[in-house]
Amino acid sequence: MIKKIFMTVVLVLGFYGLGSAETIRLSYANFPPANTFPSVQMERWKQEVEARTGGKVKIDTYPGGSLLGARNMFRGVIQGQADIGNLSMSYQPGVFPMTSVLELPVGFTSARVASIVLWELYEKYQPKEFEQVKVLTMFANAPSNLMTRRPVKSLDDLKGLEIRASGTASRILEVLGATPVSMPMPETPEALQRGMVSGLLSSLEVLLDFNFAAYTPYQTRLDLQIYPFAVVMNKNKWNSLPEDVRQVMEDLGREQAIWTGKYMDGHVQNALEYAQDNYDSQLFELTPAEYAKISSKLEVLIDEWKVEATRKGLDADAIFADMIRIKEYYESQAQE
Numbered sequence: 001m002i003k004k005i006f007m008t009v010v011l012v013l014g015f016y017g018l019g020s021a022e023t024i025r026l027s028y029a030n031f032p033p034a035n036t037f038p039s040v041q042m043e044r045w046k047q048e049v050e051a052r053t054g055g056k057v058k059i060d061t062y063p064g065g066s067l068l069g070a071r072n073m074f075r076g077v078i079q080g081q082a083d084i085g086n087l088s089m090s091y092q093p094g095v096f097p098m099t100s101v102l103e104l105p106v107g108f109t110s111a112r113v114a115s116i117v118l119w120e121l122y123e124k125y126q127p128k129e130f131e132q133v134k135v136l137t138m139f140a141n142a143p144s145n146l147m148t149r150r151p152v153k154s155l156d157d158l159k160g161l162e163i164r165a166s167g168t169a170s171r172i173l174e175v176l177g178a179t180p181v182s183m184p185m186p187e188t189p190e191a192l193q194r195g196m197v198s199g200l201l202s203s204l205e206v207l208l209d210f211n212f213a214a215y216t217p218y219q220t221r222l223d224l225q226i227y228p229f230a231v232v233m234n235k236n237k238w239n240s241l242p243e244d245v246r247q248v249m250e251d252l253g254r255e256q257a258i259w260t261g262k263y264m265d266g267h268v269q270n271a272l273e274y275a276q277d278n279y280d281s282q283l284f285e286l287t288p289a290e291y292a293k294i295s296s297k298l299e300v301l302i303d304e305w306k307v308e309a310t311r312k313g314l315d316a317d318a319i320f321a322d323m324i325r326i327k328e329y330y331e332s333q334a335q336e
């Protein structure tokens, strides 16, 4: 009897006491491990949202594919298996025809600039490819370089090498004469350990974060494409949020893109030092003639993107020109 009264009191307090300041709980799924940059930015976003909403919103984060994996992230958020999810556009070629313009090797020099350009292009064009979700932020990694088991000092050395990449990066490898093996980043450690691939094409911070320095102590500076990412929310969940909470998230979109880009750029430096100090790793540069050859070989990719984007009803020339214009603008600016 006493127990019953006690339970009733607890329940009533539960409903009416806490109910007035009801906490909104949101799940946030991410595919790579907690120490990698997509998950580091997730924790930063969580902290900012929780602080700026005065504790009204609580975010439960699920790194390492513990709620949704790389291959089912977009679908999982659309279907509501997670409220929020972080996805890499390159894992679903053809699904993101507009934002995949960022995957072209146009010579980005930092994740910071690539992230701002991606966000501004998204905001300007509001592409149909994201119409089923609410986009919270976007960001990019640093430009891709080659990480290999054996030294690659020329295009000849690259010929036929099996290299892990994804999306347009795989097409880049193909054009350069390598043999691309497409897979999401979380599957790469095993592929390297088993010798299924001889290296990978991505940003160099993975030398530290996945300890790839132990497998690929040779790097070749190519500064190719970036991989674009999007943080998306289930649309019904977004529509259910109070106006002030939505405003906090809207205000964070651009800021978070810049924060992540800066974090990434700094982390690449840490990783290179780590690889050199612990694995005597070496970063090779090619000759100017070799770089020129690469640039001219890769020009075909721009045409391929334009054909595909046009086929999907996009104004490809305008999007591409805007990307270059915004990129050049931010490259000429002092840091925000």
Ligand code: 3IO
Binding pocket: 032, 036, 037, 038, 088, 090, 141, 166, 183, 184, 185, 186, 201, 202, 203, 206, 227
């Ligand atoms: C990436 C993806 C997950 C964790 C760390 C990462 N660093 C660079 C990337 C981009 C990439 O290669 C990919 O597969 O999205």
